[in-house]
Amino acid sequence: DGGITQSPKYLFRKEGQNVTLSCEQNLNHDAMYWYRQDPGQGLRLIYYSQIVNDFQKGDIAEGYSVSREKKESFPLTVTSAQKNPTAFYLCASSILGGNQQPQHFGDGTRLSIL
Amino acid sequence: QKEVEQDPGPLSVPEGAIVSLNCTYSNSAFQYFMWYRQYSRKGPELLMYTYSSGNKEDGRFTAQVDKSSKYISLFIRDSQPSDSATYLCATPAPGAAGNKLTFGGGTRVLVKP
Numbered sequence: 130d131g132g133i134t135q136s137p138k139y140l141f142r143k144e145g146q147n148v149t150l151s152c153e154q155n156l157n158h159d160a161m162y163w164y165r166q167d168p169g170q171g172l173r174l175i176y177y178s179q180i181v182n183d184f185q186k187g188d189i190a191e192g193y194s195v196s197r198e199k200k201e202s203f204p205l206t207v208t209s210a211q212k213n214p215t216a217f218y219l220c221a222s223s224i225l226g227g228n229q230q231p232q233h234f235g236d237g238t239r240l241s242i243l
Numbered sequence: 244q245k246e247v248e249q250d251p252g253p254l255s256v257p258e259g260a261i262v263s264l265n266c267t268y269s270n271s272a273f274q275y276f277m278w279y280r281q282y283s284r285k286g287p288e289l290l291m292y293t294y295s296s297g298n299k300e301d302g303r304f305t306a307q308v309d310k311s312s313k314y315i316s317l318f319i320r321d322s323q324p325s326d327s328a329t330y331l332c333a334t335p336a337p338g339a340a341g342n343k344l345t346f347g348g349g350t351r352v353l354v355k356p
Contacts, residue, residue, distance in 0.1 A: 133286075135286075169251055169348050169349075170348055171247075171249075171331065171346040171347055171348040171349055172287075172331070172333075172344075172346040174343060174344075177343070187343070219286050219287070221286075231277055231289050231292050232289075232344060233289065234279075234286030234287045234288070235286050236284075236285050236286045237284070237285070237286050239284070
């Protein structure tokens, strides 16, 4: 089945630690996205990538980093500079071709502070 | 003012009732609108996708767009307990690179048996 796989489902971070969230898709989509979801605030865009080896900052990129070495993979690193990392992180992908293409989501990673 | 706003709910209805959800938006340049359903601890899944004013029906779901009022609605007929979820409206930012979506905060719906 085609889809987006995020792992792990739950992740805990210690103070001063960087953690990496995995996102893999087999939909052959060019574009991939990372969102952060906090209660009552909807989804906020962290980073997005339209093509391999290229990515752009979203609305809340500070304290995060990404890479796009393969079309299928778009890992997100939450660095120690992100002071409030506790949230639900969602990865999405879409076909490129105008800004009307809907995005398809994985089932998220819940990150908490130890 | 947020670009897309939703009442957070919760909206509680008895099984079989019609669920009525809505979003308001501020930018008249928004053209495409999407409704996502999100179950607890899951990612959002695309329910409906509309363009321009008018109605679009898909089974028990009807999406409505009123561009003159900057108002979009989702109606769920014959609601079931399995419809209990958070419903998010979203729209692509016009002219924005990378297909950026702007989301409302979501409305939580509870359908009671």
